[in-house]
Amino acid sequence: MRYRSEKFRKKIKRFILIFAVTLLTLMVSFPLFWMVSNSFKPYQEIYSYPPTFLPKAFTLLNYQELFNLTGFITHYKNTLIVALTATFLAIIISCLGGYSLSRFRFRGKALFTRLSLVTYMTPTILLVIPIYEIWIRLRLIDTLFSLTVSSISFTLPFGLLLMRSYFQGIPVELEEAAFIDGATRFQAFCKVIFPQALPGVISTGLFTFIVVWQEYLYTLVLISSEAKKTLTLSIADLMGQSAIYSWGMLMAAAVLMVIPVLIGFVFIEKQLIAGFNVGAIKG
Amino acid sequence: MSDRQMAILFLVPSALVIGFLGVYPVIRTILLSLFVKGTLSPKMGPFVGVSNLVNILKSHQFGRALLNSIIWTGGTVALQFIFGLIFSLMLYKEFRGRNIMRSIIIFPYLIPVVVAVLVWKYMFNDLIGIVNHIVYLLGYRKTIGWLSNPNTAMFSAIMTGTWKYFPFMVICFLARLQTVSLELYDAARVDGANWWQEFVHITFPIMKPVVMIVLLLRTIWMFNNYDFLALLTGGGPGFTTTTLPILVYRKIFAEFSMSGGAAMGVFMFLILYVTASLYLFLYERAEQELG
Numbered sequence: 034m035r036y037r038s039e040k041f042r043k044k045i046k047r048f049i050l051i052f053a054v055t056l057l058t059l060m061v062s063f064p065l066f067w068m069v070s071n072s073f074k075p076y077q078e079i080y081s082y083p084p085t086f087l088p089k090a091f092t093l094l095n096y097q098e099l100f101n102l103t104g105f106i107t108h109y110k111n112t113l114i115v116a117l118t119a120t121f122l123a124i125i126i127s128c129l130g131g132y133s134l135s136r137f138r139f140r141g142k143a144l145f146t147r148l149s150l151v152t153y154m155t156p157t158i159l160l161v162i163p164i165y166e167i168w169i170r171l172r173l174i175d176t177l178f179s180l181t182v183s184s185i186s187f188t189l190p191f192g193l194l195l196m197r198s199y200f201q202g203i204p205v206e207l208e209e210a211a212f213i214d215g216a217t218r219f220q221a222f223c224k225v226i227f228p229q230a231l232p233g234v235i236s237t238g239l240f241t242f243i244v245v246w247q248e249y250l251y252t253l254v255l256i257s258s259e260a261k262k263t264l265t266l267s268i269a270d271l272m273g274q275s276a277i278y279s280w281g282m283l284m285a286a287a288v289l290m291v292i293p294v295l296i297g298f299v300f301i302e303k304q305l306i307a308g309f310n311v312g313a314i315k316g
Numbered sequence: 317m318s319d320r321q322m323a324i325l326f327l328v329p330s331a332l333v334i335g336f337l338g339v340y341p342v343i344r345t346i347l348l349s350l351f352v353k354g355t356l357s358p359k360m361g362p363f364v365g366v367s368n369l370v371n372i373l374k375s376h377q378f379g380r381a382l383l384n385s386i387i388w389t390g391g392t393v394a395l396q397f398i399f400g401l402i403f404s405l406m407l408y409k410e411f412r413g414r415n416i417m418r419s420i421i422i423f424p425y426l427i428p429v430v431v432a433v434l435v436w437k438y439m440f441n442d443l444i445g446i447v448n449h450i451v452y453l454l455g456y457r458k459t460i461g462w463l464s465n466p467n468t469a470m471f472s473a474i475m476t477g478t479w480k481y482f483p484f485m486v487i488c489f490l491a492r493l494q495t496v497s498l499e500l501y502d503a504a505r506v507d508g509a510n511w512w513q514e515f516v517h518i519t520f521p522i523m524k525p526v527v528m529i530v531l532l533l534r535t536i537w538m539f540n541n542y543d544f545l546a547l548l549t550g551g552g553p554g555f556t557t558t559t560l561p562i563l564v565y566r567k568i569f570a571e572f573s574m575s576g577g578a579a580m581g582v583f584m585f586l587i588l589y590v591t592a593s594l595y596l597f598l599y600e601r602a603e604q605e606l607g
Contacts, residue, residue, distance in 0.1 A: 047411070054406045058417045061424065064479070067446060068435045084449055130330030137323030145331070152338030156540035156588075158561040159581040162568060163344035164337060170358075186337035193330055218322060247428030249543040254569070265430045269547055272434055280438050287431040294426050298419075305487060306418050307494075314426070315537055 065291075072096070072284035079281050095281040096289075102278075104259060105286060108267035113293075115177055115263060116245040119184040123192055123241040124234055126185065131196025132222060136205075149190035153315070157250050160186075165254050175257050183255065184245040192237040199233035200226065236304060239297045244314055246293060264290050348578035355572040368579035377555070377563060378580065382587075384470070385559040388545070389538045391474040392481065396534060397527075399478060400485025405519070407486070408493045418490070425483035433547040436476045437463065463549055466556045473548055473557050480544065481537075485530055492526040493519070528599055532592060539588055560584045 071079060072095055074088040099105050134142060152160070168179040203226055211221040227234070249265045256262055262270070268286050271278055298305075349368055352361030372378050407418050424432065439446050440462035448459050462472040496518070504514050542561035545551065551558035551566075558566075564584065568577035 050406065050409065051411050051413075054411075054417060055413075057403070057406070058420050061479070062420045064432075064435045064439060065423070065427070067439065068431070071438070080444055084444070084446060126329040126333060129326040133323045133326035133330075137319055139320065139323050145327070145334075148339055149330075149334050152334060152342065154536060155338070155342055156542075156561065156581065156585060158540070158542050158564045159345050159578075159585055160338065160341040162348065162574060162578055162581070163341035166344070167336070183337060186333050189330065189333050190338075218319070243426055247430065249429060249547065250565075265428065265547075268430045268434060272430075272437065272547075275437075280441075280444070283434055284438065287434050290431050291427055294428065295423075298423060298426055302419055302422075305422055306415070307491060 068284050068287050068291075071281055072288045074281050076279045076281060079279060095279065095285040098279075099282050099285050099289075102282075103267070103271065104262070105267060105289075107260060108262050108264050109289070111177060111261060112246060112263040112265075115181045115184060116242050118181045119245045120238050120242045122181075123185050123189055124238050127189055127192030127196045127237055128227065128230070128234065130193045132200050132226070134193065134197045135200035146194070149193060152186070153190040161250055161254050164251070168255060174255060175261060176255075177261055180252060180255050180263070183251050184248060185241075187244050187248065188237070188241040192241065195237055196230065196233050199230040203229045236301055239301050240314060243294055243297055247290075345578045346582055348575050349582045351575055353575045355568050355574040355577075361575075364575075368575050369583055372576060372580050372583065377558075380555055381558050381560050381563040384555075384557060385539060387470060388474065388477070388557070388559050389535055391470075392477040392538050393531060393534050395474065395478040396482040396485050397531065399482040400489055400530075403482075403486045404489035404493060405515075408490060418486075421486055422483045424480055425487070427480075429480070429543045430547055432476070432480045433544065436472075436479070437548065440472055440476075464553055466553050469549055469553055469556045473545060476548060477538070477544055481534065484534065488526055488530045489523060492523055496522050532595060536588060536592065539584075 070087055073091050073093070074085070075090050075092045075094060078085060078089060134146065164183055165174075168174045168176075168183075171179075173179045207225055207229070208218075208221045211225045212218075216224065247265060248263075249269075252263050252266055256266065264286075268283070268290065271283055271286060275283060350365055351363050352368075353359075354361075403421055407414060407421065442448060442459045442461040442464065445462070447462060451460065460468060462468050500518055501514060504518060509517070540561060541559075542565065545557055545559055546562055546565070549557040551562040560580065561584070564577045564581045567573050567580060
């Protein structure tokens with residue numbers, strides 16, 4: 034009898050735990066659910082009382098209005114261009130640099146690593162002042178080019194150290210075997226080493242994309258013309274005009290901005306849950 | 317090409333990026349803080365030494381912003397820690413649906429800041445926000461302007477910031493907890509330990525090193541954070557949520573005093589640096605004393 038009641042108590046405890054976790058998870062995810070739900074509600078329903086949980090009269094009008102009334106599509110394109118280019122460049126630069134740091138010995142290596150870590154921890158508000166000056170002096174202020182180049186620095190220190198540790202994990206013998214087969218170091222790097230370090234490349238790329246995709250401060254300082262705005266600026270503008278635009282339209286903009294991040298999340302989810310590389314997204 | 321040449325060649329792009337966009341800006345900002353320079357004027361004014369800094373320290377705004385920064389950082393980091401601990405301890409146990417719940421909990425950390433801010437602004441809206449509706453259902457019959465009322469703005473901002481950033485702690489804590497073998501808990505249970513004893517004697521000692529580092533990182537990041545509050549409240553209403561990074565931005569791009577902003581930024585960095593060093597020093601000493 035005692036054994037059974039103990040088992041019963043265990044079951045109850047387990048049930049309470051699962052119930053509590055589910056409840057808390059629902060609470061944490063509610064804002065995101067609310068965003069999606071309201072993006073499909075017509076204007077009248079958003080302002081009706083009491084609020085509806087799911088859209089009663091499902092509509093795509095908010096999305097249509099967003100495309101027709103604002104420069105959202107242009108801003109979406111700009112952000113994609115900046116984020117994808119910066120990601121591509123960050124991958125190449127951190128692969129080359131990480132390889133150099135892992136395979137060669139030279140003076141100043143420790144200093145270089147330390148300096149890159151220091152810049153990673155420095156407040157961006159402090160870095161942005163001279164960066165603004167640099168692009169003004171080069172007459173490249175208010176261009177997607179200056180924004181893209183500046184964006185590379187956000188995750189480069191992280192990417193460098195990550196790629197270094199990946200390369201360090203690949204045995205040197207693998208390369209030496211390629212040398213014996215007549216490959217140059219560059220060929221060995223491309224054909225033998227790079228494929229081995231692919232998981233690191235993917236996480237460097239995805240983290241860079243996620244960080245650049247949502248960047249605000251540098252964009253605010255560097256970009257001023259309407260045609261060159263990125264999504265964060267675009268939504269920040271709309272937010273300031275929420276008296277004119279419906280909240281449903283704003284929610285539609287938010288949903289569209291989350292989608293690429295959601296796709297990226299599917300790829301890095303396992304790594305994130307295991308705790309790897311979480312430091313990539315400082316903020 | 318020799319190995320040495322190749323090593324240098326491969327490092328050139330990284331060195332350029334980190335040099336021009338990291339190291340040079342830090343040095344330049346320190347220099348700027350010692351001279352007089354307007355944001356719009358191309359030429360550097362006269363050298364004034366630390367008098368930029370002295371002026372800032374004397375200003376009433378600076379003290380207020382520093383206090384706001386401390387409240388914002390302290391409040392969000394403490395709440396993130398509490399929620400991070402609760403969720404990681406719950407999601408550590410195995411049960412059906414655990415993995416999907418972990419993903420759902422972690423996701424807010426990745427969503428763009430502007431999206432998080434926008435959704436919460438909508439929910440906090442005084443007329444049609446769901447938060448006021450819930451408050452109404454709970455029996456309070458007045459509308460609250462959560463983000464527009466000076467008395468509630470900082471509180472609401474801290475809650476919102478906590479929601480966005482606590483998953484970082486969950487991720488780090490879970491990663492650490494996964495290294496504990498479950499046998500340890502079984503053994504403790506055989507010895508008759510209750511959940512509190514388990515937590516104090518097994519879980520917490522294992523988590524302590526991670527807790528110390530994560531608290532430090534989050535403090536640095538929350539203190540330096542410009543985007544979140546700038547988008548959520550813009551530092552308002554009045555001065556109630558103006559933190560140091562927001563004040564620095566205003567100095568440079570609204571008051572057009574580049575050197576004033578630089579001096580404030582440098583001082584902000586110094587505060588952080590001293591605090592972090594002190595924290596690490598105390599932590600290491602405590603570790604040594606405990607053996």
